[in-house]
Amino acid sequence: MAATxxxxxxxxxxxxxxxxxxxxxxxxxxxxxxYNSYVVRGGxxxxxxxxxxxxxxxxxxxxLQEAGVTRIDYIVSQHAEQDHSGSIPEVLEIxxxxxxxxxxKCKAMLMDLLLIxxxxxxxxxxxxxxxxxGRTLEFVFAPWVHWPExxxxxxREDKVLFSCDFLGAHLAQSRPLLSDExxxxxxxxxxxxxxxxxxxxxxxxxxxxxxxxEIDMIAxxxxxxxxxxxxxxDAYGEWVSDATRNLALIPFVSMHGSTREMVEHLTGxxxxxxxxxxxxxxxxxxxxxxxxELVDASTVVLASPTVxxxxxxxxxxAAFLANALRPKLKFASIIGSYGWGGxxxxxxxxxxxxxxxxxxxxxxxxxxxxxxxxQALDRLAAAIAEKHRGxxxxx
Ligand code: FEO
Numbered sequence: 094m095a096a097t098x099x100x101x102x103x104x105x106x107x108x109x110x111x112x113x114x115x116x117x118x119x120x121x122x123x124x125x126x127x128y129n130s131y132v133v134r135g136g137x138x139x140x141x142x143x144x145x146x147x148x149x150x151x152x153x154x155x156x157l158q159e160a161g162v163t164r165i166d167y168i169v170s171q172h173a174e175q176d177h178s179g180s181i182p183e184v185l186e187i188x189x190x191x192x193x194x195x196x197x198k199c200k201a202m203l204m205d206l207l208l209i210x211x212x213x214x215x216x217x218x219x220x221x222x223x224x225x226x227g228r229t230l231e232f233v234f235a236p237w238v239h240w241p242e243x244x245x246x247x248x249r250e251d252k253v254l255f256s257c258d259f260l261g262a263h264l265a266q267s268r269p270l271l272s273d274e275x276x277x278x279x280x281x282x283x284x285x286x287x288x289x290x291x292x293x294x295x296x297x298x299x300x301x302x303x304x305x306x307e308i309d310m311i312a313x314x315x316x317x318x319x320x321x322x323x324x325x326x327d328a329y330g331e332w333v334s335d336a337t338r339n340l341a342l343i344p345f346v347s348m349h350g351s352t353r354e355m356v357e358h359l360t361g362x363x364x365x366x367x368x369x370x371x372x373x374x375x376x377x378x379x380x381x382x383x384x385x386e387l388v389d390a391s392t393v394v395l396a397s398p399t400v401x402x403x404x405x406x407x408x409x410x411a412a413f414l415a416n417a418l419r420p421k422l423k424f425a426s427i428i429g430s431y432g433w434g435g436x437x438x439x440x441x442x443x444x445x446x447x448x449x450x451x452x453x454x455x456x457x458x459x460x461x462x463x464x465x466x467x468q469a470l471d472r473l474a475a476a477i478a479e480k481h482r483g484x485x486x487x488x
């Protein structure tokens with residue numbers, strides 16, 4: 094990515110990672126990602142807000158050169174995770190006068206993770222400011238978006254909020270400014286689901302705090318810059334609320350077709366009941382897409398055959414993730430098939446402890462589903478519709 098001025102004397106110098114397809118060796122990145130880094134020039138001092146993933150250090154250093162940055166006074170490290178902090182040691186080598194500005198918790202992590210000596214740090218408190226000469230950086234602590242040490246940085250005079258991971262998106266786009274609202278929101282929702290959703294309660298508090306600040310622009314450390322902050326702030330307001338919609342998800346695996354037949358029947362029955370439904374064949378599903386739909390679904394029906402005396406491991410993986418992401422689901426059920434017994438239902442129930450859901454009828458077919466099983470699935474669809482009516486998402 095070339096160095097690009099997003100506001101007068103605020104230059105985006107980060108790196109695009111078009112080809113990265115996995116984050117944390119877990120999260121699929123269908124649209125790549127970016128590691129955003131910003132130079133803020135004041136009348137007397139120059140600050141660099143966050144750096145980039147170590148694999149892209151060369152690109153950051155080239156962009157700093159292209160932007161004519163000959164001196165950096167402050168490297169503001171908002172979050173210790175290496176995709177934003179990993180280049181700090183090399184930037185310190187090239188710009189030896191720079192000090193790393195961060196909070197105590199983040200400093201300790203950076204010393205652990207990157208072996209940066211303590212003498213290179215200047216620590217700040219929540220609400221503390223740093224003068225650049227005609228421009229002021231204010232630090233806003235925002236723990237648990239998604240690590241405990243994360244802070245945001247508010248450039249007071251320009252009303253620009255540098256939000257680090259918070260409000261970001263895994264999206265590689267050549268222009269740093271938002272250009273496609275729908276594409277960006279879909280990407281941001283997926284990112285929220287995968288990274289922020291378990292922390293939606295602390296995030297509510299952070300959003301309330303941001304409402305008290307005048308913000309003209311939000312510049313996250315992944316994805317694009319929002320020149321209209323209400324777009325992403327309003328979306329987050331919905332995502333962290335308790336509101337769900339008239340949507341049932343059916344993540345499933347089928348080995349010989351019995352569970353698939355049950356899923357297809359339940360899908361049709363739910364459609365006839367007026368419930369929006371999304372089956373996900375987990376053998377082909379991008380787990381990030383399932384996570385995105387978990388943000389506001391009301392119901393999940395896990396569907397698995399019985400294998401090795403229990404739940405299919407691919408369904409177990411999806412259930413583990415759904416449980417860890419703590420979506421605001423209201424209702425859940427388990428359906429599937431078995432040959433001679435097993436503990437498929439017990440396995441799944443044991444892995445869903447974080448979900449505050451009401452469990453609905455379980456439907457298990459011995460071998461291929463029979464008429465009585467289809468009738469049970471029809472009853473389950475009717476029960477889901479009734480529950481959705483009960484919470485006001487289905488008329
Ligand atoms: Fe983008 Fe938590 O690092």
